[in-house]
Amino acid sequence: MWSVKSAAVVALIIWVIVLLYLSQSLFSLQGKADSYADASGVTSRLDEALSNIRELKKQNDRLQEMIQQERKDRDGLDKRRLKETEKVEKLNRIRENREEPVKLQEVAPKPLSEQGAASGPSRVGEELRRGLDQRIWEIFYYLRSEFKKSDKEPSYKNHTIDQLIHLLAYSSNISDTQADWRKASLEALSERIQKKIDEIQNPDDCAKARVLVCNLDKQCGFGCQLHHVGYCFTVAFGEGRTLILTNDGKSWRYSKRGWSGAFLPISKCTHAAAVNGEGVASYRQNSERRVVELPIVDALQDRPKTLPLSFPKQLEDEMIKLHSNPPLYFISQFLWYLMRNNAEMEKVIEKAVSNVPFGEGPIVGIQVRRTDKIGTEASFHSVDEYMEWTEIWFRVQELRRGHPLKRRVFVASDDASVLPETKKKYSNYEVFGDVDIADTAKLMSRYSDASMYGVVTDIQLLSRCDYLVCTFSSQVCRMGYELMQVRRPDGEAFHSLDDLYYYGGQHDHQQIVIEDHVPERDNEIELKVGDSVGVAGNHWDGYSKGKNRRTQRQGLYPSYKVIEKWRIIDFPVFNN
Known part of the structure; x- marks a missing residue:
């Protein structure tokens, strides 16, 4: 099909030809007029020719305007295309021209014929899908917050929130189209990471293995102590060292039997066999000493690159493609390995799990941290705040699934009054929890086997829930969220009433x-x-x-x- 410019050029050529013809006719007529001044009809033909010339001139002017406008439009389109291209190139430069070890880049998807049926969607496609869902949530957060401050009609507010909840449900359903592939792929990746951890933790010769010693007894609560060991674990793993607990964790104040009171040994190597009478050196990166000891992260001067929120470049594409929060997913692998229950702890967990109908429908876990946190590390949040976000999640799920859902919630708390309060105020919910565990979480009962069993049970049950509502200032809440990533990975299955997810001592987020x-x-x-x-x-x-x-x-x-x-x-x- 001809462009406007091509049509204008052809019309201009035709106009020139006609003009030449009319000019010739005009000169011929004018010559005859000199010889036959009285000839009839000459004047009228001359006027007609002049009129045609004037009309053709107008058409020529219009064609010239069309050509100029077409040039302007084309130039404008070229400029817009150039601007978009420059914007994309600029973002690519931002992502790729970085200082190591930070890396941020997009990988163009391969053709489907090259990906294979089992590879699922492209990495870029998954990032775009998650980005869309995240931005819908940000709109929801913004409008919900603004509506609470405004005096707009309640019907307007409710209608807008309803529309956003429908949009969130629609967005979640897009994710569900690849749920089975994503779940299977993450399980395979977790198995690969767990196998590598187990390989390093159980060397052929304990006396020759490169070892990192970690003191379990950091002066803080259970979640803080486990996260401290997790930090030791990532540093050891990053350097290919076997992690060993000081004195095998036997002096752990949370249990009279030490680490083995709840969990399996973290290595076949004992502290004595691994150290083998050799002097233990203070940690520094890439030390040539076979045995080194790591201080608490607060006192660490030589900070290794492997600290959270880092993850391996060797697994980069898989992690970014499969999970919305790769650093969370990676650090969770170490907490999962540490918290492998011994036979006694497993029985305690199995009994607690049997009292909550997991698998019979969705359950939201809420963890309400009170006692020593309030007024220092965290603000007070009422039960109503937790339940508001619980209800929002259930509304989204009902729209996704297309039918009403029974409301179920599992409550974990160090405040024994939270469970009965929730049952009383939210009678339309089935509420599960254990008041006895809350009692053992009190400060005066905290360092006992009963308290340890209770907090481990809460963490394990929270990790089995479909969604978490809590405060990420709580170590217990974050641990439940971390174990969830290996059990049923979903980096977006939470709402925190305060902090973003973080790991103590992490590199700058x-x-x-x-x-x-x-x-x-x-x-x-x-x-x-x-x-x-x-x-x-x-x-x-x-x-x-x-x-x-x-x-x-x-x-x-x-x-x-x-x-x-x-x-x-x-x-x-x-x-x-």
């Missing part, structure tokens, strides 16, 4: 800006595409708080204008 932001309020910060932002937290109202590394300004910014800046580093243990 950073995000990259993908859209400029001009501050609208004094407490907001400027963002430019490509800026790196150190994240302090998400306020769950459409805004996050952080520090712009370029401007050194700290403040709020729209959460949807950033993406994660993953820490992807080399873990040599995966090279063979």
Whole structure:
């Protein structure tokens, strides 16, 4: 089909030919007029020719205008295309031209014929799907927060929230189309990681193995102590060292029998066999000493790259493709290995699980941390706050599944009053929990076998729930969320009433800006595409708080204008 420009050129050529013909006719007529001044009809023919010339001139002018307009439109389109191309190229440069060990990049999907039927969707497709779902949630957080402050009609607010809940359900159903493939792929990846951990933890010769010794008895609560050992584990694993607990964890104050009071040994090597009378050196990166000891993370001067929130470049594509939070998924593998129950603990867990109808329908787990946290590390949150987000999740699930759902909730708390309060106020819910466990979690009862059994039970049952509502300032809540990632991986199956997910002692959590932001309020910060932002937290109202590394300004910014800046580093243990 001809373009406007081509048609205009042809019309111009025709106009020139006609003009030449008419000019010749005009000169001929004018010559005859000189000889036959009185000839009839000459004047009228001359006027007609002149009129045609004027009309053709008008048409020529219009054609010229069309040509000019077509050129302008084409130039504008070219400029827009160039701008979009430059934007894409700029984002690619931002993602690829990075300082090691940080790595952020997109991998173009292979043709389906090359991917194979079992590989599922592309990595880019999965990132886009999760990004869409995340942005819908951010809209939901923002409007819900604004509606609470506004005086708009309740019907308007309710209608808008209903529409967003429908949109969230629709978005979740898109994810479900690949649920079986994703679950099977993550199970295979977890098996691969667990096999590698077990291989390093059980060397052929304990006396010759490179060892990292970790003191279990950090002066803090159960969740804090387990996370401390998890930090030791990642550092040891990153250097190919076998992790050994000081004195095999026998002096652990949470149990008279030490670590073995609840869990399986973390290695076939005992502390004595692994150290083998050799002096233990203080930890430093890439030390040539066979046996080193790691201090608590707060006192660590030489911080290794393998600390959370890092994950292996050898598993990069699989992790980013399969999981919304690869660092969480990776660190969870170590907590899972540590918390392998011994026979006695397994019986306690099995009994507790039998009292909660897991598998009969969705269950939301809520963990309400009170006692020593309130007023120091966390703010008070009422039961109503937890249940509000529980109800939102059930509404989304009902729309996804197309039928009503029985409301069930599992309650874990260190406050014995929470369970009866929840049962009384929310009679439309089946509420499960154990008041006795809450009693053992009190400060005066905390360091006992009963308390240890109770907290491990709560963590294990939370990990079996379909969704968690809690405060991520609580170590117990984060541990339940971590174990969930190996049991039934879903990085989005939570709502925290305070913090984002974090791991104590982690490297800086950073995000990259993908859209400029001009501050609208004094407490907001400027963002430019490509800026790196150190994240302090998400306020769950459409805004996050952080520090712009370029401007050194700290403040709020729209959460949807950033993406994660993953820490992807080399873990040599995966090279063979």
